[in-house]
Amino acid sequence: MTEDWRARLLQGARSLWLVRGETQLRSTYWTPEFGYDGDAYKEICWLLRDVQANKSFAMSLRLLDVLCGLQNWLAFNGVRQPIVINSGYRTFATNWRTEGAALNSRHVLGKAADIVVPGVPLARLAGMASLFGQGGVGMYLNQGFVHVDTGEERIWIK
Numbered sequence: 001m002t003e004d005w006r007a008r009l010l011q012g013a014r015s016l017w018l019v020r021g022e023t024q025l026r027s028t029y030w031t032p033e034f035g036y037d038g039d040a041y042k043e044i045c046w047l048l049r050d051v052q053a054n055k056s057f058a059m060s061l062r063l064l065d066v067l068c069g070l071q072n073w074l075a076f077n078g079v080r081q082p083i084v085i086n087s088g089y090r091t092f093a094t095n096w097r098t099e100g101a102a103l104n105s106r107h108v109l110g111k112a113a114d115i116v117v118p119g120v121p122l123a124r125l126a127g128m129a130s131l132f133g134q135g136g137v138g139m140y141l142n143q144g145f146v147h148v149d150t151g152e153e154r155i156w157i158k
């Protein structure tokens with residue numbers, strides 16, 4: 001496989017449909033005409049905030065692209081569902097309190113998200129994420145989510 005299919009998944013405007021708790025967000029954060037939309041980016045960063053500390057962070061643009069590419073890939077396969085966010089940015093204090101979190105977690109760098117997509121098995125989501133994202137992918141079977149980050153390529157199952 002070439003880079004081509006990855007580029008194709010991000011062709012045109014880039015949007016995200018995210019859900020976190022009661023909040024649902026559909027946001028187009030990049031268009032070919034105007035590039036990044038600062039307001040849309042801030043909205044997404046706010047949804048991905050550390051909810052315990054109520055702090056948002058400038059999230060990695062690459063992470064947004066990974067989530068967008070995954071969502072587009074699922075849409076090509078007939079799955080039109082939001083990405084449910086379990087965790088995005090974490091302050092060091094929150095990360096410290098998070099069970100099983102690595103001390104050098106990419107969540108504290110704004111480069112990771114823990115996600116679920118309704119109706120999509122974790123293994124399928126993790127497989128797509130590792131092929132498309134080319135970063136870290138962790139499958140948390142008991143907790144029922146997939147961790148994706150933009151660090152070096154690695155895969156783990158817990």
Ligand SMILES: [Zn+2]
Binds near residue numbers: 087107113114147
């Ligand atoms: Zn995580």
